[in-house]
Amino acid sequence: MDGNGFIAATFSGKNFAQVKGLLNNPHIKLIEVDQRRQLMSAYSDDAGDPMTQKVTPYAVYQSQANQVAFNASAGMKVCIIDSGLDTTNTDFEWNNISGDNDSGTGNWDENGGPHGTHVAGTIGAADNNVGVIGMAPGIDMHLIKVFNDDGWGYSSDLAHAADLCSAAGANIISMSLGGGGANSTESNAFQSFVDAGGLVVAAAGNDGNNVRSYPAGYPSVMMIGANDADNNIADFSQFPSCTTGRGKKVKTDETICVEVTAGGVDTLSTYPAGMATAANMTADGVAFASSAMENPGSVTGSTYYMGTAETTDSGANGNVCVIDLGNISFHDKVANCENSGGIGAVIINNEPGMLYGTLGDTNATSIPAVGATFEDRGALMAASTIAVDIGTSDYGFMSGTSMATPAVSGLAALVWSNHNQCNGSEIREALKATAMDSGAAGKDVYFGYGIVKASAADAYLTANGCAGDGGGEPGGDFTMSANGYKSKGVKKVDLTFNGAAGTHVDVYRDGSMITTTSASLTYTDIISAKGGGSYTYKACDDGSSSCTAEQTVTF
Template identity: 25%
Template sequence: MSKIALTNGFTTSRTRIAMALGATLLSMTGVARAADFSDGVHEYARGRILVEGRAGLAGDDLDKILKAHGGKRRKMGQSNLQIVDLPAGANETAIVEKLRRNPALRLVELDRKYKSTLAVNDPYIGSEWHIAKIGADIAWDTTQGAGVTIAILDSGVDGTHPDLAPNMVAGYNMASNNTDTSDVCGHGTAVAGAAAARSNNGTGVASVAGQAKIMPIRIASYDSATGSCQAYSSTIANGITWAADRGARIANVSYGPLAGNATIQSAANYMKSKGGLVFVSAGNNGLNESTTPTTSLIAVSATDQYDKKTSWSTHGAFVSLAAPGASIWTTSKGGSYGGWNGTSFASPVAAGVAALMMAANPSLDGAKIEQALFSSAVDLGAAGRDSSFGYGRVNAAAAVRAVRASVPVADTQKPASTITSPAASSSVSGLATVNVTATDNVGVTRVDLSANGTIVATDAASPFSFSWNSANSANGMVALVATAYDAAGNFMASAPVSVNVANGSVTPTPAPAKDITAPVSSIDNPVAGTVSGIVAISARATDDSGPAGLFTRLYIDNTMVGQGYGGVQSYSWNTALWSTGTHTIQFNAADAAGNWVPKQVTVTVVR
């Protein structure tokens, strides 16, 4: 193995960083290739699909839907996304088509395979040209990203690398379901270094956000047939939700192209609901992709030293932003350094700029960081947003100035919401889909659905829709109300829509002299584990005498946060207002005879 070592110094107004640059061959290890299948365009995982129920769909109701196909679900963190394992020999495509016709489900799709967006490795580049190009050295006089955690969803990270070790925090291996986050391909180590290798330490390279923390999440396995690391929609989405639940503000995924994947978009929306942002690489096929633009992901194309789009960078209307991605000198597996090309490296460069911005003004949420990131970018190509550069090439200096100058303006305008279906006076039974339109001058952060005054479900992602189990309400007229909230806490309820619940008459069985059967209750979300940001608590109860006589209460650490009649309680818990550490959520449901059994779950709040 040969190695080349060079040194090159440069000085900012306050910072001098010595860089030792080297290159080494990458040794690749990994696991055997899965027996996937192809539709002629993409490859998909055998034996599993991805599903998300509409807000309010209870776990056992989802289980009943999946049971018809032999499916068993695994929840992705505290989100509503589910990995569904299918029995051997199942036709994944046919099951997806059938489930897509079920109105209780918001999302159903195959588990697609993705490759890393590495182009070529050039070991002879000896200069970090991109640092000065984007003005990161100027931004460093204000911030270097301290206090912000960037989740690197990739092939793992070499946590022993001297330029990465000081910034590492605990991560997870989604590909193997364990805590081994070592790098099986080398790609993740290079991506992590581009975003947050330790700066001003007299060693190796300087990254964009050298004091930000790195959360390694392995989403990929080595594929010996292709000689590359490959990930799935399920491991990527699971990694995003895992990171969001543990306080990461930024996630970077240099695989793809991902912008058109509904499951990953949903996971990204989950992270955005907690004030975070998800950056993804545009891809390296050099083609103009017709992928529909999304507001959930920041897709980054690659530029060169001359602010030109690289020949191999994928482009299209879905591109949000551009960043340097050619000859990016960064960390390599095994403690060395090398020059790397690809949108794989443009994406973490942009993610590093966002980390600088968040550290410079921690009071801003993800939406405001994103807005300032786009508005401060250097407009290249056609005026305004275009298919090659999105809103432009990132400008760290201007972006940090923008957020530091940002003066909060009091938002006093209330959002508006309307229940568009079901229609007033219509009859419903079983699982009923409730659709809501909600608007705001800044943005709607969530919508609560109430039935006869009790919150039954919360949705934090547009388009807002719910799967309401009308069996949890007594037969007769029930008033549905949607309440929309914005980030400033303004809220307004919609006009009520009254519907007739008609679940059929139940012939009562002879009752014992005294009702001694307690209701059966459950907490669907959150599950035991770590939480952060806004947490949607959902709990429900059933009773042998029906829902009419049920009275429920919801507590957090013995503080009551909700109560009402019927079998369902929902609450949007802002953990930022509570201390870090362990908290207990308790749900009590009592029937008319006074029987009750508490249900509780313990979670740990992190920042």
């Protein structure tokens, strides 16, 4: 029996309806399904080798975490509910780390796969001379291992873990996990943590759809989406609506959808020792970024441009092939290089950014093959020699809202460490108020309020205090009401605006601007489409990105 009075049980051979008969027992208040929860990582591409130098992940720069100093004396602690933390990676301040085991999943400090170790590194990897640096380097962390070998846990595990986080003195709970279906026991546990002044952060999910995942979908939990290094939304990042209900029962609640995003595409962090694959490449002695495709080994040779490598080429003999993308697979390109006598292959992207990939399950090649960025194409083509090395590493790349979530958790701790008179809800509001608007103007279902910015949040709290501007939507009191109805069979929506900065506002329907109208008058949108449907509106100050929260009307 847990301290909050709940127990998880299995009833073999009985369905849920049969089990609910136990409610006749006066000592039982509630029976509900124990929902499954799983880790959220969309895919991973191992690359990079920070084994001999400190490497700062792009999300640190993107979120301004490098512009704010972590106050280690503030006593901040992040509780990570995940798959554990492997002690073989030395890029942590181990004196600041503790943990609990849960649900028979093994010790928290034993290898449960790379997921939990990667998450922990993003939050708090040490600022030393090697490896990566976390958002809040060296922060106190408490690990709770809730996942079994198959990567599954249950909502009751998370409810119990929330109690353990509280008992450990954590300020923040970070969960890169989720699943379908709400559970009141789980929801109540996180609400209790928030009511006590804490902050709970969880991943939106990686299915690229508008399904609401839990625990991120609870109002007490801050839902996090993922963006890439170019400020684009990740194609896998889920985007549930902020609106529930239909007709007159429509309700909009920004706490049940994505609130902010952070870097979650190809993010570099800690791995259990030797579990990641790393690629290193130099051209004429200068280091260039690369991603490991296949085949460990180390080679150095003269550069030979092989075009798109769609046939063998005797000029490649004894050289490192530099290859453009074309009409055949990565595997066949590398095979043609090797069959021509080539000793290594570098395949260059045909668009900005790194080329990630593999040579497939039936790889029959043996020479080291790496991907390279389009931006480095000119330098690689002009080089006389290229050296390629592929081996194991303690650091690797992963992608998912699982990676964005610890970035926000660590950043929240970083900001909070300099304003520890605030509570978790106030830190949550500050992050939203200062996020960089991305995507469609104003708040949207993909980015929420935008990409988190540590320095901006720190300055906001310094200028405005923990309570910010005293209430209202983050960033101001500009609001809009939306009333949908039918008149003689025609769908109409009346929009009324309050708190606009100027005399006119831009009105958006489903992400597209439909008109500019007076801020002091009610605007009626007449919808010509037949049948039912849902329409999402927002208003922005004329020509600006200062916007109201979205309102959805369903017919």
